[in-house]
Amino acid sequence: MTEAIAGTIATRMRKLRQDRGLSLQALADRAGIAKSHAWEIEQGRSRNPTIATAVGIARALGVSLDYLTGLTAAQPDLHPEALRIACEVDALLRGAPLNIEAQENR
Numbered sequence: 001m002t003e004a005i006a007g008t009i010a011t012r013m014r015k016l017r018q019d020r021g022l023s024l025q026a027l028a029d030r031a032g033i034a035k036s037h038a039w040e041i042e043q044g045r046s047r048n049p050t051i052a053t054a055v056g057i058a059r060a061l062g063v064s065l066d067y068l069t070g071l072t073a074a075q076p077d078l079h080p081e082a083l084r085i086a087c088e089v090d091a092l093l094r095g096a097p098l099n100i101e102a103q104e105n106r
Helices: 003-019 024-031 035-042 051-061 065-069 080-094 100-104
Strands: none
Touching: 003 024, 003 035, 003 051, 003 065, 024 035, 024 051, 035 051, 051 065
16 A cells, blocks of 8 residues: 555544544444554554455445545535444444444443
8 A cells, every 4th residue: 555545544534533523442443443553544654454444444434445545536425314324234234332422431
């Protein structure tokens, strides 16, 4: 992965996470990765996240892998409620906890 793509992932990951009101721990839980690994990626210190990790992060944030990596400039227009429902369905299907507050208070 190039440094530019890693930087794009870091920048977009941080902004999307903050826009969605997610803690780093909540994002890590949803993406199925360790909080420390999520932090490294968000800080641009992890230059080579696996495809599975990048897909997990994109899914947890409700965006495409193309958007997260900078291959697509625009996010699809999703109503915030539709995004919330999609994240809940995804969490149910993967067996992750749904209560964001409970995840953040761990």
